[in-house]
Amino acid sequence: MTTQDNTKIQDASQEASWIDVSGLHKIYNTRAGGQTHALSDINFNVKKGEFISIVGPSGCGKTTLLNILAGLISKTEGSAKVSGHEVSKPLPEIGMVFQAPTLLPWRTILENVMVPVEIQKLDKKAHLQKAKELLELAGLNGFEDKYPSELSGGMQQRAGICRALVHSPSVLLMDEPFGALDAMTREYMNLELLRIWKESNQTIALVTHSITEAVFLSDRVIVMSPRPGRIAEIISIDLPRPRTLEMMNSDAAGVYVQKIRHYFNASNVIE
Amino acid sequence: MKNLRNKPEILLVPAVFVLFTLVWENLVNKLKISETILPTPSRIFDALVLQIDNPIFWKNLVVTSKEALLGFVAATIFALIAGTFISQIRIVEKTALPYLVGFQAIPKVALAPIFIIWFGFGQTSKVVMAAVIAFFPILINIIEGLKSAESDQIRMLRVFGASRKQIFFKVQVPSALPFFFAGLDVGILLAILGAVVGEFLGSQEGLGNMVLIFQYNFETPSMFAILLVLSAMGIIAHIIVKAFQRKFAFWGDNSNIVGN
Secondary structure, X not given: OOXXXXXXXXXXXXXXXXXXXXXXXXXXXXXXXXXXXXXXXXXXXXXXXXXXXXXXXXXXXXXXHHHHHOXXXXXXXXEEEEOOEEOOOOOOOEEEEOOOOOOOOOOOHHHHHOHHXXXXXXXXXXXXXXXXXXXXXXXXXXXXXXXXXXXXXXXXXXXXXXXXXXXXXXXXXEEOOOOOOOHHHHHHXXXXXXXXXXXXXXXXXXXXXXXXXXXXXXXXXXXXXXXXXXXXXXXXXXXXXXXXXXXXXOHHHHHHHHHHHHHHHHOOOOO | OHHHHHOOHHHHHHHHHHHHHHHHHHHHHHOOOOOOOOOOHHHHHHHHXXXXXXXXXXXXHHHHHHHHHHHHHHHHHHHHHHHHHHHHOHHHHHHHHHXXXXXXXXXXXXXXXXXXXXXXXXXXXXXXXXXXXXXHHHHHHHXXXXXXXXXXXXXXXXXXXXXXXXXXHHHHHHHHHHHHHHHHHHHHHHHHHHHHHHHHHOOOOOHHHHHHHHHHOXXXXXXXXXXXXXXXXXXXXXXXXXXXXXXXXXXXXXXHOOOO
């Protein structure tokens, strides 16, 4: 299918919900011959340009859900659509940021950012400009020709975000991207992410362990409960944008955090 | 001076050499050990200088270097081909593995007489010997290297839609480079060993052949001199491989590389 076809399908039907998950189940066969119900009857949709977070205790299947959307693992039942296409393999309109920066140590930062362009055989010249712009946007200008080992963890992760955006995907999936960073860097990265999101107009689905991070960043937070992973509640975060760190001290934000934490406590999982 | 405090080995290594040589020299003189049994370092040095002036020595040096190098190149090519198939195709790995283990269990030096029957007393049998000895460590490192790619990196490429071929060339091959060079480092030394062993068992030329001739004539200092030359060859080869490694696999983490 060509990109043009894709665009047509998008225009025709999918302006309203960019990610559309309905009746999704995932059952793993365990080594012992049993079965694990990782995801059970997941239904949600994400509008174009929306920022959603998926939170839940360990083992609630949130990473499984993200991997299904990324086309990395198959679903057992139901449907998962991204910009109108049923996801059965990785789609070019998806960019992904991982828990670790996962940069290739033998490539410079710029060459790392260009990886999706090379893989999808896109026009190199045009995207080189885009890559440089993204690096500048992420505050990494001057580091284009450095190797990953010469950058701090936070800078590497920012380069990873640039790589996820270089081929202009319509959806950005983020799998606990800031989990490995210290609290200060993490707050800073959250602000950076909001800034990049605002400028690039992405649709973002973020998996995170941090309730405050989810509230701070998202339009809506999907709270999941474990075994089998199901959606406990989808909470709209009606905090004004642009968001500031001070906002997180407000009562309104506190209420959201508490509401989500309630689900964590109810599932008897200590985070 | 600062350099010395941080790296005392800069002084210690030559000091140990001087001390060792002096003790050796004096002990041999004092105990009146026959030169045929153990020559003094100064006699070995004399013999070495004599050889360096001798065009026949240089001819033999070239012969042995050529045998070792050709064997090394052949081993590398075969290891690259075999390693790629074994690492990429599961059934090939499963089938080949017992044979590889069996092959590695053969003391390969013991194959030299057979190679001489097959390939004659000329250089071919030595090249084959060098190749056979060098092959295995290079192969194992290539296989390990191609398998060493981080699953996270492969997953990352897959998310962006990479084909198997792209994953191979963009992650697996670069990941294998540090291992590959470690294999070459071991392999080149074993290739020299193979060439010399081949020459020991039957040859008309080469440094190994020179050692044998000196042995017949009880010219022990010259035997030691050739030994020094062979070590120097090994050291130079090692330095060259390391230089390539630093250039092409500069990010290398050598901590889990399969050694000798």
